[in-house]
Amino acid sequence: MSVDGPRRRTSEDRRLFLRKALAMMGGGVSRSTAAAAVGVDVSTIRRWTKREAAGTGLVRRRGPWREASPRQVARAARLVRDLQGLVGADSLRHSVPGLSRRMAAMVKAATCTAMEHERKQELERIRISRPGVLRGFDAMALAGRHFFVASDGSVPFRTSWSWVPRYTGAAVARFLEHDFQRHGPPLVIRMDRATQHETAAVKRVLRRNEVLLLHGPPNRPTYYGQLERENGEHREWLSRLQYEQPAELPGKLAAMIEALNRKWRRRELSWQTASEAWTARRDLAVDRSAFRDEVKRMASRLRGRLDLHGRPADLPERLAIEHALTRRGLLIRKIGGWC
Numbered sequence: 001m002s003v004d005g006p007r008r009r010t011s012e013d014r015r016l017f018l019r020k021a022l023a024m025m026g027g028g029v030s031r032s033t034a035a036a037a038v039g040v041d042v043s044t045i046r047r048w049t050k051r052e053a054a055g056t057g058l059v060r061r062r063g064p065w066r067e068a069s070p071r072q073v074a075r076a077a078r079l080v081r082d083l084q085g086l087v088g089a090d091s092l093r094h095s096v097p098g099l100s101r102r103m104a105a106m107v108k109a110a111t112c113t114a115m116e117h118e119r120k121q122e123l124e125r126i127r128i129s130r131p132g133v134l135r136g137f138d139a140m141a142l143a144g145r146h147f148f149v150a151s152d153g154s155v156p157f158r159t160s161w162s163w164v165p166r167y168t169g170a171a172v173a174r175f176l177e178h179d180f181q182r183h184g185p186p187l188v189i190r191m192d193r194a195t196q197h198e199t200a201a202v203k204r205v206l207r208r209n210e211v212l213l214l215h216g217p218p219n220r221p222t223y224y225g226q227l228e229r230e231n232g233e234h235r236e237w238l239s240r241l242q243y244e245q246p247a248e249l250p251g252k253l254a255a256m257i258e259a260l261n262r263k264w265r266r267r268e269l270s271w272q273t274a275s276e277a278w279t280a281r282r283d284l285a286v287d288r289s290a291f292r293d294e295v296k297r298m299a300s301r302l303r304g305r306l307d308l309h310g311r312p313a314d315l316p317e318r319l320a321i322e323h324a325l326t327r328r329g330l331l332i333r334k335i336g337g338w339c
Contacts, residue, residue, distance in 0.1 A: 131281035169199025185209035
């Protein structure tokens with residue numbers, strides 16, 4: 001499909017795209033950016049440039065096309081499923097007589113897409129319905145120190161960050177206290193099972209601010225999925241950073257957080273930035289004392305009913321917190337909600 005409609009591109013269309021791309025490149029734009037701007041791959045711009053210089057047409061007739069039979073397609077698709085998408089097009093071509101490599105690649109792509117849709121339809125999505133309800137905290141090693149970040153559980157707004165020399169309970173407690181003072185305490189803070197998160201200093205900060213601690217199941221990083229995805233953004237960004245001295249890093253981190261919060265318009269936020277969605281949040285009208293008491297009572301009942309052998313001791317608290325949030329419409333579960 002061309003950038004101006006579904007019709008087939010003519011030689012004149014391609015020459016126009018090439019002229020636009022070359023003009024942008026002459027103005028200092030990279031080849032890859034220019035190619036993306038006109039809607040083609042960078043290799044296509046390179047190929048057209050060579051053909052233009054050689055004086056040949058930009059459009060050439062493709063080689064012979066062989067349609068695959070429904071039986072061949074079905075057999076290739078079954079192989080893709082049986083091999084969990086690991087098989088390549090060449091292997092498919094040699095496994096299904098008469099199947100061209102091009103058609104094998106098309107069958108594999110379509111089958112893998114269908115498999116991914118089916119996988120997502122079976123997943124349960126957990127969504128926090130409003131900003132300010134839940135906050136996530138995590139830490140990652142960075143340049144000999146530790147990068148702390150807190151983020152809202154409903155919108156990808158990074159509330160606070162810090163680059164600290166040591167990852168200790170005292171450092172985590174100071175960070176959380178500052179974050180709660182700056183952006184208000186959430187009902188729940190979600191943190192993994194690092195020993196630094198279980199210290200007396202951290203628990204004092206949480207009690208003082210009436211924030212409940214939520215741990216996920218052991219060895220289940222998907223429970224912290226949103227912050228894991230955001231850490232992926234951090235790692236991708238940081239992998240491209242260039243700096244000569246560690247002292248330059250805080251400024252780079254501040255610029256990263258500012259850009260991710262205020263410049264990235266996201267489809268899931270109806271094309272708002274995270275900062276805009278956070279700023280537009282409504283006050284959270286929840287009685288913290290009543291919420292805490294409800295969680296405590298339910299956890300006590302569950303502790304008397306559940307078999308905790310081989311399970312984490314705080315499982316009743318986790319289930320009670322999830323139930324209390326769900327009952328108030330603040331936590332929403334949906335099967336197949338990723339599609």
